[in-house]
Amino acid sequence: MGSGPVGSGLAGSGLDFGRRVVVVRGASVSLRFGVRTAVVCGVLGLAALAVGVLALGTGEFEVPVGEVVRTLLGGEPGPARLVIVEWRLPRVLLSLLIGMALGLSGAVFQSLMRNPLGSPDVIGFNTGAYTGVLVTMMFVGRDYYQTAAGALAGGLLAAAVVYLLAYRKGVQGFRLIIVGIAVSAILGAANQWFVIKVNLQTAVAAAIWGQGSLNTLTWDQFLPVAVSVALPTALLVALGPRLSLLAMGDDAAAALGVRTERSRLAYLVIGVALTAVATAAAGPISFVALAVPQLARLLTRTAGIAMAPSAVTGALLLATSDWLAQRAFAPTQLPVGIVTVSLGGVYFAWLLAGHARSR
Amino acid sequence: MVSLRPQPLPKQPKQPKQTERQPAGGVAATNAGRSAWLAVCVALLAVACVLSIVIGTRNIAPGTVWNAFAHFTNTDDQVLVRELRVPRTALGLLVGAALGIAGALLQAVTRNPLADTQILGVNAGAGLFVVFAIGVLGLTGIWSYVWFAFLGSAVAMVLVYALGSAGSRGATPIQLTLAGVALGAVMEGVSAGIRLLKPRAFDYLRFWDVGTLAGRPLSIAGAVAPFVAAGLVLALAVARSLNAIALGDDLARSLGTNIARARALSMIAVTLLVGAATAAVGPIGFVGLMVPHAVRWVVGPDQRWIFAYTMVCAPVLLLAADVAGRVVIRPAELQAGIATAFVGAPVLIWLIRRRTVSGQ
Secondary structure, three states: OOOOOEOOOOOOOOOOOOOOEEEEEOOOOEEEEEHHHHHHHHHHHHHHHHHHHHHHHOOOOOOOHHHHHHHHOOOOOOHHHHHHHHHHHHHHHHHHHHHHHHHHHHHHHHHHHOOOOOOHHHHOHHHHHHHHHHHHHHHOOOOHHHHHHHHHHHHHHHHHHHHHHHOOOOOOHHHHHHHHHHHHHHHHHHHHHHHHHOOHHHHHHHHHHHHOOOOOOOHHHHHHHHHHHHHHHHHHHHHOOHHHHHOOOHHHHHHOOOOHHHHHHHHHHHHHHHHHHHHHHHOOOHHHHHHHHHHHHHHHOOOOOOHHHHHHHHHHHHHHHHHHHHHOOOOOOOOHHHHHHHHHHHHHHHHHHHHHHHO | OOOOOOOOOOOOOOOOOHHHHOOOOOOOOOHHHHHHHHHHHHHHHHHHHHHHHHOOOOOOOHHHHHHHHHOOOOOHHHHHHHHHHHHHHHHHHHHHHHHHHHHHHHHHHHOOOOOOOOOOOHHHHHHHHHHHHHHHOOOOOHHHHHHHHHHHHHHHHHHHHHHHOOOOOOOOHHHHHHHHHHHHHHHHHHHHHHHHHOHHHHHHHHHHOOOOOOOOOHHHHHHHHHHHHHHHHHHHHHHHHHHHHOOOHHHHHHOOOOHHHHHHHHHHHHHHHHHHHHHHHOOOOHHHHHHHHHHHHHHOOOHHHHHHHHHHHHHHHHHHHHHHHHHHOOOOOOOHHHHHHHHHHHHHHHHHHHOOOOOO
């Protein structure tokens, strides 16, 4: 792909868009992205890597940073290699992957709903997954794979029910939201009913799952999760800019040549798939999907929701939270969801306050 | 030769008929229609109150209810009416109206149909303070829940409003919403942490989390009633300003509305209403979200009508759900917080499916 003219605004047109933009033109594909967005993504990506290396080196068995890097690049077998590569690396990689999936799914849903409160919760996925887990724990068992299967089944079923109930000559965004709220409310009520009816042990186990935790993840889960995050992400890239057109409203998008109904279904499937992977692997870590797209928007100062920054921000947030969840009250291991909401929430509040002052 | 007689004017296009200009609301498009339907709703509320007193694990003849107040002879049924059913119904009325109006206010102020007390962090604040009272201070009695829940809602609302209105432009809807999300998340996280570390608190709280009208003495309704009343008066006072704010901040300002004052008063009203309701019965979420929506589809966008209908219809939903909860799994009971969603959500889905797509 050849690198094309570089300048501010559309190449050569002299229009000022208020931000610096780079356009790369290839034979069949061309890319246009803001300089600030690229820089923010780069910095956040490096920060996520740094957190990953830090997490690999700290714990009961401390390893200096230099040795961590040397081990990763292929050091000789030994205790350090066992701890870092076999025990800690899968968890760090999975936290990055799952964070990315959650950030992306949040961005997809918020663009689709045209609402900053839009999230996978809106379509009932997480509530349904929780119902699935409670039912599984009561009637089947509490094994990791049983729980994951219960979460997947419950979540997908809830999302399908919401979509079908909202379908009436097409799915209109507002109706989808309202039906989602109603179905979530019913499932949420059912969950509360289960929680007060089961014994305390099961209730606590469900509550811990409900906070989301990466404690049990090993290399066994890595490949399935990686593949099922990569597929929807690839599809998202392949669909190109349709989402930002849809976010302008159905009429505008249709006028610009987007088949709105079909695209919306595709994006819903992508968003639900990304959430489903994360939820099955680690439980519902809901705040990431809600906050990350807005965090990314405040950081990059883009006009709408942007995909790449949301993905990187999600990865960084979840990796940092997971490291803190392990280390903050060691040896007590907190569920990562608790750290995510506390850390993410405080940072979000601080960012909002700063944003307000600078206006 | 030109005729001096005036030419007949070209035919005017026909005025659109009165009915064509009415909003898509349908049933209640004129003020007369709205008043009539409001009367129907009030009648429904009366029916709901009677059912709530009469129906239960043990059904009671209407005559006994009358005698319980007119000729009290201390029979079991009369005591049941005076000590359990009437307080429960009174609480349902108060809390229903409070939650409904609070939801309508929040949706109007943030201009977001998803806004409710859950998402704006108020419930999280109440929950955190109750967790603190039980898990850290070791309190248990129902009165300690009440005041800690109230305090928690108030603190949460003040923090959200302070963060949401930081900066030169004051409280914009989007900033208020995001501030609620952020602070609500932090409080939710902290309280979840305390719960998981203290199993005893967890056990108490899983029951507090499910809002219920049962088992509250009349004195609790009496204690929160002044706050609810104050909140309702404030809400009605800002209704006209909220109509202007719905047009957008710029237009509202040019129409002479004091936006900052209207928002601040609305948030104070929300704090009073939600604080009182959550203190009395625990977090009941769905009423405040659903009723203002359903009402808006029927009466149109005028906040004064929305408030009037919400104030009547929200208690109808809550009382109906409470009665249904007593009947469906007799002799056990389904808590009002759970039954509300089961009763209300199907209605909401039915309404949104039959509504013709417009506007939003």
